[in-house]
Amino acid sequence: MSYTFHVDLRGIVDLLSHHLYASPRVYVRELMQNAVDAITAVRVNDPDHAGTIEISAPKAAGQPLTITDNGIGLTEPQVHELLATIGRSSKRDDLGFARHEFLGQFGIGLLSCFLVADTIQVRTRCGDNPTVEWLGSSDGSYQVRVLDGDDALAAPGTIVTLRPRRGAEEWLLPKTVRELAGLYGSMLPITVQVDGEPITTGLAPWETGEGEAQVARRARLLSYAEDAFGFTPFDVIDLDVAEAGLRGVAFVLPMPSNPAARVAHRVYLKQMLLSEGVEGLLPEWAFFVRCVIDTTELRPTASREALYDDTLLAQVRESLGDQLRGWMTRLGTVDEAKLQQFLRIHHLGVKALAVHDDEMLRLVEQWWPYETTVGPMTLAQFRDTYGVVRFVPSLDEFRQIAAVASAQGLAVVNAGYVYDAELLSRLPALDEKITTEALSASDLSTRLEELAPDEELRLRTFLVGAQRALDRFGVEVLIRAFDPAGLPALYLLDGDTALHLDLKRGQEDVDDVWASILGSFTAGRTDRPQLVLNHRNPLIRQAVTVTDPDLTVLVVEGLYVQALLLGRQPLRPVDTAALNQSFLGLLGRAMHGGAA
């Protein structure tokens, strides 16, 4: 036995009118859209038909809003079929596909009027057929009657009348209606008037007006962006995707933008505004532009507030992405200074893109100035001068080794900022002639000069004492000779060791269960941070001659904490205590002539 679904009409009307749309304001859009479609339907057979759409807003309390068009109108059977059947539309073909020339397609738009009114009156006349009045009510019932005499319409067309529901009056105020009609319909190809004033300008922002010079067009686009998006763009990029019937412009933000923030664009469908907040039009990396576009082929969702995410939208996204990349690479060839300025603002977006994109990586390599131990320079310049691109993948490590490396003439790139290490590691894939080498802080200790064995032996007593003093900090003491001679000690901690230490510290601070979990990561590791004393430093040369064990502890602890501070390492409570102890101890000794 088979049954058919039952439908609760009141529930459906409520769902479609109140819950599909984000705001009652869309009723103006739906009414204009129906009027435009009705005129388009006449033009199928009569292309020269001069369509007019006139909206009249209530001037006083109790008055209705009307929208009048001289479009195709409806016969009485069509009224029953189209106005009174939810989901039925004249804008679909026999196979149920949306007909290309029309804006509407779902057969539900008129219901949005129930957001602001309890009843919708439609008076309509198709050709020489009698005028029909349809009175639909939000409870799902409707009445139909034929109008004659003075009540009949004098010419074919349709008048829709809405009386504001109590509490919804603000949506029908003349000012609001004018604003909404202008917002949604200013680009429509058919003149729309609100209370006698046209709100349609016809010209899309990206079009070039007759005889308009490029400079004037640009100035107009800049001021459009100010009105629409609230910023004066860094540049304007024309967009065009033929297979989606898409034209438009992208405005480049003049300030850095947050890559995680939602990026909303203004999208028109067949010259009617879909939404000012459409997401997903561009690839995610393109967070540095805002677009305004019109498309004839992309599909709206039923609420008409977003684009349907289908394969065509995916193609559009890719194609628009290509156009933005093309703009960047072109800039590199025609206006280097401007490209550099752009990179200064949007390097994060460009670098994010360069992680997967060779062309963008080339752009970064050529134009982005990196911090290096020999001053700021691009990777291309660095490579030309030093051959191997040696880089340090963490900011802390770069800071630790920068002074020593530059004193030794060792050129190293700071790749400690977001994406940099990934980009540098990817450089050889771009060009096999490029060699890169990741350097860690502990690599540097092997580059520091070892002392002669007998010299090191001579310092043994001091080194044993120093190691004993630093055992409780988990630090290994070494002595090497290196430049700059002014630097007494260097604290070296590479990325792996730093992680290991973090885990260990975490283990000390948490309960047993966590401690055992963290312990499984640290078990078996013996790497320790290193304090490398500089034998070329006069103070160290003096320190190694100290025989008093207490003074050795004070000196070594002092050197250790100072090296931590220079390396911008965080101080643990035990380190701060060592700082106090050594500072006060050394002060005491100094004041008592070394006898504290």
Ligand SMILES: Nc1ncnc2c1ncn2[C@@H]1O[C@H](COP(=O)(O)OP(=O)(O)OP(=O)(O)O)[C@@H](O)[C@H]1O
């Ligand atoms: N001003 C009008 N003149 C002539 N026919 C109209 C008019 N307004 C509505 N109609 C008829 O009523 C039908 C239903 O309109 P409705 O706005 O609910 O849906 P739609 O425009 O077909 O699709 P969508 O839900 O996408 O807007 C339309 O398909 C059209 O045939």
